[in-house]
Amino acid sequence: MTHPSLGSFRRVLAARGEQGDRPYGTPGTGGPSCSPREILRRLRGAVPGCPLLSHPEELRPYECDGLTAYRQIPLAVAIPESVAQVQEILRVCRTLRVPVIPRGAGTGLSGGALPNRSGLVLSMTRFRKILAVDPLNRTARVEPGVTNRAISEATSPFGLFYAPDPSSEVACTIGGNIAENAGGLHCLKYGLTVHNVLSVKILTAEGEWLVLGSEAYDAAGFDLLALLIGSEGLLGVVVEATVRLLPRPPLARLIVAAFPSVESASTAVGKLIGEGFAPAGLEMMDNLAIRAAEAFVHAGYPVEAAALLLCEFDGGPEEVDDQIELAEKRLRESGADFLRSSSSEEERLLLWKGRKSAFPAAGRMAPDYYCMDGTIPRRSLPEALLRIARLSEEFRLPVANVFHAGDGNLHPLILYDASHPHELQQAERLGRRILELCVELGGVITGEHGVGVEKLGSMCLQFRAPELAQFHRIKEAFDPDGILNPGKAVPLLHRCAELGAMHVHQGALPFPEIERY
Amino acid sequence: MSLQDQDLTDALAGEVRRAYDSGTPLSLVGGETKPFLGRSVTGRRLPLGEHRGILRYEPTELVLTARAGTPLSQIHGLLASQDQWLPFEPPSFGASATLGGTIACGLSGPARPFTGAARDFVLGVRLLDGRGEVLRFGGEVIKNVAGYDVSRFVTGAQGTLGIFLEISLKVSPRPPTSATLVWEEAPETAVRRLCRLAAEPFPLSAACHDGERLFLRLSGSKAGVQAAANRIGGERLAEPELFWQSVRERTHPFFARPGPLWRLSVPPATQPPVPGAGTPFIDWAGAQRWWKGSIEPAALWEWARSRGGHATLLDAGRSCLQPLEPALLSLHRRLKASFDPKGILNPGRLYDQL
Secondary structure, eight states: OOOGGGHHHHHHHHHHOOOOOOTTSSOOOSSOSSOHHHHHHHHHHHSTTSOEEOSHHHHGGGSOOSOTTOOOOOSEEEOOOSHHHHHHHHHHHHHHTOOEEEESSSOOSSOTTOOOTTSEEEEOTTOOOEEEEETTTTEEEEOTTOBHHHHHHHHGGGTEEOOOOOTTTTTOBHHHHHHHTOOOTTHHHHOOGGGTEEEEEEEOTTOOEEEEEOSSSOOSSSOHHHHHTTSTTSSOEEEEEEEEOEEOOSEEEEEEEEESSHHHHHHHHHHHHHTTOOOSEEEEEEHHHHHHHHHHHOOOOOTTOSEEEEEEEEESHHHHHHHHHHHHHHHHHTTOSEEEEOOSHHHHHHHHHHHHTHHHHHHTTSSEEEEOOOBOOGGGHHHHHHHHHHHHHHHTOOEEEEEEGGGTEEEEEEEEOTTSTTHHHHHHHHHHHHHHHHHHTTOBSOSSSOOTTTTHHHHHHHOOHHHHHHHHHHHHHHOTTOOBSTTSSSOOHHHHHHHHHHHHTTTOOSOTTSOOO | OOOSOBOOHHHHHHHHHHHHHHTOOEEEESSSOOGGGSBOOOSEEEEOTTSBOEEEEEGGGTEEEEETTSBHHHHHHHHHHTTEEOTTOOOOSSTTOBHHHHHHTTOOOTTHHHHOOHHHHEEEEEEEOTTSOEEEEEOSSSOOOSSOOHHHHHTTSTTSSOEEEEEEEEOEEOOSEEEEEEEEOOHHHHHHHHHHHHTSOOOEEEEEEOSSEEEEEEEEOHHHHHHHHHHHOOEEOSSHHHHHHHHHTTOSGGGGSSSOEEEEEOOTTOOSOOSSSSOOEEEGGGTEEEEESOOOHHHHHHHHHHTTOEEEEEOTTBOBOOOOOHHHHHHHHHHHHHHOTTOOBSTTSSSTTO
């Protein structure tokens, strides 16, 4: 997903000066062992047919991913088309200790594909073949640059689909989904990427070809597939994946229910889940998000409502109609004062459109917005919203809230104007306070967007030194030279020690000249 | 044995630290119901069953956290009182089975192809590594991508990477209605039939073939189950609970046949026959097959590998997993060393030198 509204970040960062290598994430290579010119010469020699971009103008499109607040021009971008080329590139980079940053469609929201100044971006977008669809085994074998949507389109003649549907599903690729363990609007019922991938082929940093998982439902030995999925490109480069396909449900229907208070909407969510309803998706929006979405797409949402629930059921018609009727009753009992259930596919898509446009709609309310991704236990939803509202007042920045209510995944959108001095920093501080709140309520700092560079500091809130040390040891077992995506996902221990000191000062940051992320 | 809930974290951490200092291998013991699932371990016994107790459970959160020594039966009982269950339907192989042992062995029952495997429901763990250090990974929320997914990675490692102290699981409402359909089906057509059915949007929750008959369990709302049953046809099985229990716990008469038991994990549409005589018992809608008989292990491993799966011999004392490719085995060893540098946790349980 791109965020054109974040364009003014660029000005701010230009004012900050070019960003250097980030010293606080996973340990890196310690820098290349030779000059940029020599690196390019060696790469060209090793993969003569492979496009290798190195002019500043060619590199510009790769300077950031969906988190445009962080930008860095890389040394070069390689766009290989064969596994052999990837293998050669990795070999050269390992020999010369050049960081390699694997990249899919670049839609990630945490800076996981942010380039390294002295590193190579390895773009996997030319790997876009669907190698096989096996309707009896209900699997598709695909290259990593294939989009989620393309898999579902190729498998729909068999009545099958690939379930994970992140908001960027039209553009985002399976390789990136695997790196981030992507979720989506329907992961409440169908699970995350980790639940929908059977096997991946990876190249390790050492250029070794490994198959993790199997074409069956499990594999001998350790569950390496679970470890790789969500590892943010630090453990290996995915060159092929076998994904699980599901029978497409014949019918889906959506209820939109409005509530006079966030508390009553939250209670309704607990009630539906506790009573055994199994919605395919269960989303909530607060008043600011409702008004933004309605003004943007006119989905017919009641703009006075304090909270809106969107609750979808899918399956056989008998089952769906049954559930819709019962759920409507429960929602009314929980205080819903407006109910609308889709009776056609067009109506269902229109009702979804408001929720699906929440981010761009928020983008029209302020020049910039910053999207958070914390997760909390569902019961804490009212408290979380109340305290986010207080933080919003404290920092004098509006926050619109959309969440995956069924699984407690919050997406507060902090609205600000980066052209005002300090508003970007204020937005970042407010964001960090929201993540602190999520951890305090028993939740976590990221539900589906990943840590990337954005949440390295917040990782110290969630993990202690022994766990972080174990993460680094796992990285070392896969990539002893630290060439794959260094500086991402796992903070160095001294970084956390510094942040610990910062917390003593209650948000008054010492050393304001040091970059924070 | 005391049945009291108690927290033995400090005592267990002390035991592991002493073993680490002296380089003494430990043989981890929960309810002692599953020794046959791996190779026998030579080491000092470390009993874990008294570290027990359900710590947190709120039905509306669909999350349960318990100490690893908690009896599985206690968890089933508590969940049932709220019309909830563990959707991966784990077998227990005995009344003393513990939560820790179940997750350490990564066990899933007949519902697995439709609801997910044990690892899919593990949200977080607290564990002791091979240095005696307490580590916490994951959490008690359903979505969490902070850090590597260590909780799922250690599931199924049979204690070779760490000792579970606490486990948080996602639980689900128990489907309000279930029905099992049964009909005669020849082994030659069973696989294809199972795969065809599983590709249809029916509310399936289990599907197996016992060599002669095909069994299909539907679960969901009353209207949904009824509508699917009418479309599919077949007879309604009497006492379906007992039947699926016998499949799950491997007490079905098939498992009493002579010869060692093999588990074949293969892509569901894999066509029989298996090398060697005899008809397999097909579960997981084709993806898990049981086979009884004597055969050179290498022949079955090659058969399973060439079809994209793997085979495991389950025979008390001499169980063995499909051998790993050298590069993969060496990665396993590096990862094992990162959790357990002196190799004291259940050494050799899965593979030699692991």
